[in-house]
Amino acid sequence: MTQITQLACTCGQVHIAVEGAPIISTECHCNSCRAAGERLRHLPGASPYLQPNGGTHFVLYRKDRIRFLKGAELLRDFHLAADATTRRAVAGCCNTPVFLEFKNGHWLSLYASLWPENSLPALELRTMTSDLPAEVTLGHDVPSGTRPTLVFYAKLLAAWIAMGLRTPNIPVNTRLNA
Template identity: 55%
Template sequence: MMRATQIGCACGRTCLELRGDPILVSECLCNSCRAAAGRLAALPGAKNTLTAYQATPATEYRKDRIQFLSGAETLREFRLSPGAGSRRVIATCCNTPVFLEMKGAHWLSLYLHLWPEAARPKATFRTMTGDLANTSGLPADMPNLKTHTVAFYAKLLAAWIAMGFRNPKITVGGTVDA
């Protein structure tokens, strides 16, 4: 039987259930993730989701293993620009970022702050460090990769194959400006 984990927004209104293990767990340092996190942190009551060295910790989960138990009506999308291929989705009940979805992706990148700290999955690498002007402030506790690797994409492909090449749609109730 597949293990189930429940996580949720800061106020507890929006709750998700995850089945099984994540595809991978990482910290992203791309310009897009850092810019979006900065803008979302400016929303009323929102907290900064970046680490001290400006990384966005997240775990990739297959869409078919995620279920919203409550609060789905609070979900709104944010895009860095109108034509952006990725969207960040927040729970507007408390302005908690919930996930990042890439256009056409079969997975969601769930932000690690949704887990209680003691149960939070541990990142195994940092990616997109090539977007940083200076990497000297990054900890040496895990690999600091300049870009996504072949192994990164191989894990995503293996998950898609296991899903039968399906791509479930995640619908939200509008947009948020940040």
């Protein structure tokens, strides 16, 4: 039997089910993730999600293993710039960040803050550490790459092949200005 994990935004109006194991649990340190974290934390009622070291913890899942059970109509699209190739989706009800999506990606990077306490998959990897400010020191508990590592790309490729090289669309109808 495949494990189903139930996730929800802070106020409980957006519900998501993820099936099986994630592709990877990673912490991103790129400039874009840090900038988005700074902008989104100023939204009314938003909880900060940046880690103490400035990273954003994501759990990556194949799109075909994610179901929006309730509240998908509450999601709002956020782009750092008009020409950005990534978008973030935020629950408009409580300003909880829900996912990051790369244009034409076959996976969603779900924000770790969605997981109930004690059920978050363990961190496996840190990426984009070359963007970190000089004063930030990372622990040696998991591998850290200055860019996405070969392991990261290999896991994404294997997931895409398992999906039959499809890239499902996840519609979000409302835009967020932050």
